Amino acid sequence: MDMFDDMLTGYLEGTCDAEPELLKRIHRDTYLKETRPHMLSGHYQGRLLALLSKLVAPKQILEVGTFTGYATLCLAEGLAAGGVLHTIDINPELEDRVRGYFAAAPSGESIHYHIGDAATIIPELTGPFDLAFIDADKKNNHLYYELVLEKSRKGSLILIDNVLWKGKIAAGDSDVQTRQIATLNQKLTVDERIDKLILPIRDGVFVLRKR
Secondary structure, X not given: OOOOOHHHHHHHHHHOOOOOHHHHHHHHHHHHHOOOHHHOOHHHHHHHHHHHHHHHOXXXXXXXXXXXXXXXXXXXXXXXXXXXXXEEEOOHHHHHHHHHHHHOOOOHHHEEEEEOOHHHHHHHOOOOEEEEEEOOOHHHHHHHHHHHHHHEEEEEEEXXXXXXXXXXXXXXXXXXXXXXXXXXXXXXXXXXXXXXXXXXXXXXXXXXXEO
16 A cells, blocks of 8 residues: 555655656656556655755765666765765666666766666765665665665765565564565664664655764
């Protein structure tokens, strides 16, 4: 189930900043060409990512899970002058199209697009990161979180997507993926290395600040 119904979503999208034209194009292309277009962050969550990035003004951003690059470009809006964004995805089939989107964006030259296993790539990147967004395969989120936390500076933000998992977490469902996400949520709840808060936006975003 969606955490927000269509009526509320429409109102929220109407009261936040407009969706940039390139992002509208990515949104349309994704729903036309991809079998799981719901993985896209979308207008409202995208504006949240952009706003948080602008508040942090990060010099370095790390994104785990590029998909079609929508969230990547939202995060890049807040980059400090000379900043860089590293984004990692396991799927090479989308690479040409995503690189085309990045090339069309004002921030495109600041984006470093990596294809491969995030668990291998993250340790090779030079930090520290000021902002990170984890939105990849859920079974490895605990690993990505630890790797990202290690590479993040004190006071940095780490965002994890899909932590309410279509309402299944609160409902107490017991399928494998729901249990994996619930286990990570519980781990984060008692983790004294971070300040934490779940925003019930779309599929749930865990907002973490490294102490």
